[in-house]
Every structure is written in structure tokens, then in C-alpha cells.
Amino acid sequence: MSSANCPETPRQKMIGMMYLVLTAMLALNVSADVLNTFVKVQYGLTSSIANLQQNNADVYTDIEMAYNLNRRKMAPVKKKADQLRTVAKELVDYIEQLKYRLVVLADGEEEADVMNIQSKDNLDIGGQVMLLEGKGAELREKIATYKELVLGYVGKRDTVLQRVISQTLATEDSKTDIGLKSWEASKFESVPLIGVVTLLTMLQTDVLKTESDIVNYLYYSVDTEAFKFNKLDALVIPDSRYVLKGETFKAQIMLAAMDTTQQPQVIVNGKELAYQGDFATYSEPANSVGIKKLKGVINYITPSGATMPKPFEMQYEVGDPAVVISPTKMNVFYVGVDNPVSLAAPGLSPDAIEATITNGTIRKVKDGNYIVRPDAAGKNCLITVSAKMRGQKRQLQTQTFRVKDVPNPVAKVNGLQGGKIKKNMLMAAGQVDVEMENFDFDLKFTVENFSMYVVIDGYLQEEPKSNKARFSDAQLKLINKLKRNQTLTIENIVVRGPDGTTRKLPSISYRID
Numbered sequence: 267m268s269s270a271n272c273p274e275t276p277r278q279k280m281i282g283m284m285y286l287v288l289t290a291m292l293a294l295n296v297s298a299d300v301l302n303t304f305v306k307v308q309y310g311l312t313s314s315i316a317n318l319q320q321n322n323a324d325v326y327t328d329i330e331m332a333y334n335l336n337r338r339k340m341a342p343v344k345k346k347a348d349q350l351r352t353v354a355k356e357l358v359d360y361i362e363q364l365k366y367r368l369v370v371l372a373d374g375e376e377e378a379d380v381m382n383i384q385s386k387d388n389l390d391i392g393g394q395v396m397l398l399e400g401k402g403a404e405l406r407e408k409i410a411t412y413k414e415l416v417l418g419y420v421g422k423r424d425t426v427l428q429r430v431i432s433q434t435l436a437t438e439d440s441k442t443d444i445g446l447k448s449w450e451a452s453k454f455e456s457v458p459l460i461g462v463v464t465l466l467t468m469l470q471t472d473v474l475k476t477e478s479d480i481v482n483y484l485y486y487s488v489d490t491e492a493f494k495f496n497k498l499d500a501l502v503i504p505d506s507r508y509v510l511k512g513e514t515f516k517a518q519i520m521l522a523a524m525d526t527t528q529q530p531q532v533i534v535n536g537k538e539l540a541y542q543g544d545f546a547t548y549s550e551p552a553n554s555v556g557i558k559k560l561k562g563v564i565n566y567i568t569p570s571g572a573t574m575p576k577p578f579e580m581q582y583e584v585g586d587p588a589v590v591i592s593p594t595k596m597n598v599f600y601v602g603v604d605n606p607v608s609l610a611a612p613g614l615s616p617d618a619i620e621a622t623i624t625n626g627t628i629r630k631v632k633d634g635n636y637i638v639r640p641d642a643a644g645k646n647c648l649i650t651v652s653a654k655m656r657g658q659k660r661q662l663q664t665q666t667f668r669v670k671d672v673p674n675p676v677a678k679v680n681g682l683q684g685g686k687i688k689k690n691m692l693m694a695a696g697q698v699d700v701e702m703e704n705f706d707f708d709l710k711f712t713v714e715n716f717s718m719y720v721v722i723d724g725y726l727q728e729e730p731k732s733n734k735a736r737f738s739d740a741q742l743k744l745i746n747k748l749k750r751n752q753t754l755t756i757e758n759i760v761v762r763g764p765d766g767t768t769r770k771l772p773s774i775s776y777r778i779d
Contacts, residue, residue, distance in 0.1 A: 308460070311467040312381065315358075318474040325481045326351060332485075343484045346419055350484075354477040357412050358470050364405065365466050368395055372459050383460055392454045392462035402450025405469075406437045412473065413437075416480045421487075426545065427479060434472050516549045517560065519578075534562035557581050598668040599626070599647055602765030603707055605638040611653060611662060620659075624648045625669060643671040675700040675711040677759050677771045686779040692745055692754070697735040700761050700771070709764050716759040720744055722752060731758075748778045 329347050333340040362380075370378040371394070372385035385391070396402035413435035420427050439446040454462055519532055519539070532539045532546040539546035548560070561579040599605045607628070611619055616633035625647045626640035640647050650664045676683055680695035700711045713735035719728035729741045737745070748754060757773035 308381065308464045308467055311464065311471055314471050315467070315474060318471065318478055322351075322354075322474065322478050322481055325478070325485055329481070329485055343487070347481055347484055350416065350419070350477060350480055353412060353415060354473055357408055357473050360408060361405070361466050361470050361473075364395070364401055365463050368392065368459060368462060368466075371395065380463060383463060386458060386460035388459040389456055391459050392457050396450055396454035396462065402454050403448070406449050409435055409469070409473075410437050412476075416476055419480055419484060424483075427483060431476055431479065434476055514549055515552050515558070516547060517580075519546050519548055519562070519564070530564045530566040532562065532564050534560060598670050599638055599640045600670055600672045600707065601640050601643050602672055602763060602767070603639075603709060605640070607636045607638050607649070608634055609636060609651060610634055611651065618654045620652045620654075622650045622652070640669040643669050645669055672707070672709060672763065673702070673705060674769055674771055675702050675761060677713075677756070677761075677774050679756070679774070679776065682776070684774045684776060687776045688779050689745065689748055692776065692778075693742065696737055696742075698732075698737075698756060698759060699735065700759075711761045711763050711769075714760040714762050714768060716756055718744065718754065718756050720748060720752065720754050722747055722749075750778050753777050 326347060329340065329344055333344045365380050366378065368391050369380050369383055372388050372391045373379070373383065377384060396405075413431065416435075417428060417431055420431070437449045439448050440452045441447075453465060457465070519534065529541040532541055534548045539548055550558075552558075559579065559581055562577070564576045564578065566576065609619060609621055610616075621628050621630075621636060623638060625642060625645050626638055628636050628638050628649065630636050638647065638649075647667045647669055648664055649667065651662045652659055653662055654660075678699050678701065679697075680687065680691050681699075698713050698716055700713055702709055702711070715731040715734065717728065717730050717732070718737075718741050719726055721727075727744060727747075729738065729744050732738045732741060745754060753775055754777075755773055755775045759771040759773070760768055761771060762768050
């Protein structure tokens with residue numbers, strides 16, 4: 267036997283596959299676009315929770331009605347259903363309290379609103395509550411207890427449902443290069459607050475979805491061969507309700523509370539499927555994006571020998587591989603410096619993602635974060651993201667970035683890039699400074715040398731190279747000779763960049779005030 271799934275909207279199906287993206291975005295420089303994506307997912311999941319709660323309430327009502335009609339037969343089922351309803355609600359409420367506590371700590375009690383978080387990018391609150399205060403371990407224990415309870419309701423032969431529940435409510439430690447990482451650390455460590463809250467909402471949907479599977483399973487497990495109830499649904503269990511273009515959609519289709527002595531006839535989209543064991547498997551290549559419809563009928567034999575049809579239909583969505591490749595500083599790469607880049611693929615673990623680049627190198631520094639070093643300016647970089655999916659390597663997306671040289675710094679004396687200056691200020695400054703203007707990277711250029719000349723009484727007087735950025739003694743003596751309205755020109759300014767290369771900057775001129 268198995269259970270009947272609650273129908274889901276296309277938006278719910280797509281939201282479900284956004285779950286794993288949280289672990290791929292643990293970066294200090296999370297962009298506003300990524301944070302806003304979590305907000306959209308949070309709203310979608312909240313809508314899913316309301317639908318699941320309503321669907322579950324309807325099944326509990328059906329069980330109550332069946333119990334009133336046949337108390338002896340329905341008593342064991344009602345007892346389990348009542349226990350399930352209580353435990354599931356307690357767990358969902360507990361998670362809701364955690365979400366509220368997190369937002370209160372970040373935004374304050376008066377401003378706290380789980381659906382409108384102000385401190386979305388806060389990276390500290392999640393770790394404080396879930397790790398340091400131990401709430402993550404406490405939540406892990408509650409989920410494990412809930413999983414043990416619901417698995418106890420499932421028969422040994424119903425391996426499909428057992429596997430789905432075990433995967434949905436998995437709380438095992440994960441393996442890393444340095445050893446095991448706890449479930450709570452892998453979920454909540456260094457995650458932005460909006461990501462933590464969205465993940466907790468996703469866990470609520472997992473709890474409610476499992477409750478839906480089990481309560482339907484219990485409802486249809488009571489002597490359905492005799493058709494004591496007025497509701498009998500087909501069960502469609504897809505491997506995934508959201509698949510990438512190029513993959514294959516698969517679904518297991520069975521009749522809930524079926525008679526194991528017979529094999530129903532399964533017809534999907536006009537094609538009869540072979541019934542193997544307890545279910546028939548439907549597969550269809552995902553060759554184009556969009557909402558796809560799956561419609562069919564299960565013909566089964568009643569105790570009286572009559573053939574009864576049970577129609578069913580569902581939708582699933584095929585989407586293009588969604589890859590986010592974003593430089594965390596700006597929209598171009600610069601030669602000679604480390605260019606931070608964030609990579610994220612919704613629905614895929616960071617460990618499954620690989621990145622290659624043309625005209626440069628790319629190296630991973632931690633989950634979701636990479637450093638790009640382009641080779642030559644004027645030639646684009648192409649970043650290609652691939653992923654290992656179901657044992658095969660697939661190319662997901664290629665994105666083009668422009669490559670530029672780091673712009674020249676600006677030479678100044680006493681903060682002035684030429685113009686009028688008092689002689690005493692010029693003498694006090696004592697050196698030529700360089701600085702980057704309107705550039706996001708924190709780069710330092712150093713002055714190697716420069717020369718200087720003045721015009722006094724119509725005669726050109728020149729002093730050769732300085733010692734680094736400081737005025738030489740000879741240059742200071744030359745400056746000291748200047749009188750009002752006479753000019754000083756600093757030229758042949760040579761600077762050295764952080765990559766070790768040298769550049770020559772334009773001359774700068776000053777008139778003594």
C-alpha cells in the first residue's frame with residue numbers, strides 16, 4: 267500500500283527545488299538580487315504551507331467521518347491520525363517560534379515581521395541561535411523523532427514511501443574534506459538571516475508534506491478492497507517535480523490502497539504502461555521548457571469483478587538550468603588583481619558545481635565563492651559552469667565578461683592635482699602621492715621616481731629623478747627659489763602597481779600662490 271499525494275500548484279513544484287540553493291550562497295558579499303530571491307521563495311513557501319494545512323485538514327475530516335460510520339475498524343487509524351496531527355502541529359509551531367525569535371533578535375520586537383525582514387543580510391543571528399544556543403541541534407532531534415514516528419506507521423513493503431520520508435526528513439551529518447559536518451552547521455552556519463528563515467519555512471513544508479503522505483496512507487490502508495470509503499485517489503510519485511532541460515522526467519504511478527492480488531491497467535497520455543511490482547513507471551524526455559501536463563487513468567477490478575476507472579492528472583515544470591554568475595565587485599574583470607565571483611545553481615550542491623574560464627584562471631576559495639585572474643585586457647572572459655548530475659557531467663551555462671586594465675591612479679601633491687598652491691604647503695607636503703579615484707578595488711600604487719622643472723626669470727631649471735615619492739634635497743631647493751605666480755611642473759612620474767608592473771602618469775603643474 268501507499269498514500270495519495272496532495273495536489274501542488276506549478277509554483278509550489280518550482281519552489282520545492284529551490285531548497286538546496288541556500289547552501290550555495292554562503293558568502294559575505296551576498297548581492298541584493300540573491301536576497302530578494304529568498305524573499306520570493308519565502309512568500310511561495312508560505313502559500314504552500316497554507317494549502318498543505320487545508321488539504322491535511324480535509325483528510326482528517328474524512329477520517330473522522332469514516333470513524334463515525336465504523337468505529338471498530340477505524341479506531342486504530344484515528345488514534346494514529348490524532349497523534350500525527352498533534353505532533354506535526356507542535357513541530358511546525360516550534361519552527362515558527364524559531365523564525366520569530368531570529369527576526370526579533372535582528373530587527374527588534376516592534377519591527378519583527380517574518381514576512382518583511384529588515385536585516386536580510388545579517389550573517390550572525392542564524393549562527394548565534396541555531397549553533398551557539400543549540401536550537402539547531404534541538405530542531406534536529408525533533409525532526410528525527412518525528413521521522414521515527416511517521417516511519418513507524420509505514421508497512422515494510424512500502425519501500426517507496428519509506429525512502430521518500432527518509433530523504434525528506436534527513437538529518438544526518440554531511441561529509442567534508444576535513445571530516446563530518448553536523449546537520450545544523452551545514453544548514454545554518456554563515457547563512458544570511460533571510461536564508462535561515464526561508465530554510466526553516468522549507469522544513470515546515472517538509473513536515474506538512476510528510477504529514478499529508480502519512481495521513482493519506484493511513485486513510486487508504488483500511489480495507490479499501492471492500493470500498494468502505496467514498497474517496498479513492500490515484501497516487502503519482504515523481505522522482506522530481508522540477509527538472510532541468512535535457513534531463514528525463516520520471517514518475518511512479520500507483521493506486522492508493524490497491525489490491526495486491528491484481529495489477530491495474532495504467533494509461534498515461536494515451537500510452538499504456540507496464541505494471542511492475544507495486545507501480546508503473548512513466549518517463550518522458552524534457553526537451554522543452556514550460557509547464558507539462560500528465561493525464562491518465564488507472565483501471566482496477568472491484569470485489570464484484572467490475573472494471574472501474576480512476577482518472578488522474580498532474581503538472582510538472584521543465585526549466586532551463588538556472589545559474590547565477592556574478593562578480594561581487596563590479597560587472598567587469600580587471601587584469602592583475604583578484605576578482606571575486608559568486609556562483610550558484612538553484613537545486614544543486616556547491617560540491618557538484620565546476621567552473622572553467624578562458625583568458626584567465628578561476629579558483630574556488632569556499633562554497634559559492636571564486637577568484638578570477640584574467641590574462642589580457644581587451645579580450646573577453648568566458649566562464650562556463652558545469653555540474654555533476656546523476657553520475658554525468660552537464661554544462662549548465664556560459665557567461666561572458668569584459669576584461670580591462672586597472673585604470674591609472676591620479677598623481678597629487680597635498681591632495682591637489684595641479685593649480686594654485688602656497689609654497690610653504692608645497693614644501694610641507696614633501697612628496698608626490700597617487701590614489702585611485704572612482705574604483706571599487708582597494709589597490710595601492712607606489713611612486714618609483716619623478717623629475718621636476720621650474721621657469722625662473724625666463725630660464726628653465728630642472729632637477730632629475732627623485733628618490734621614490736619624496737622630493738629630493740635638490741628638488742626642495744629648487745622649490746624654495748620659486749616666487750609668487752611662478753610655475754612648477756612635475757613630470758616623468760613612474761608608479762608601480764600591485765601586480766609589479768610600472769606605468770608613466772601625466773605631468774602635473776602648480777602655480778605658486
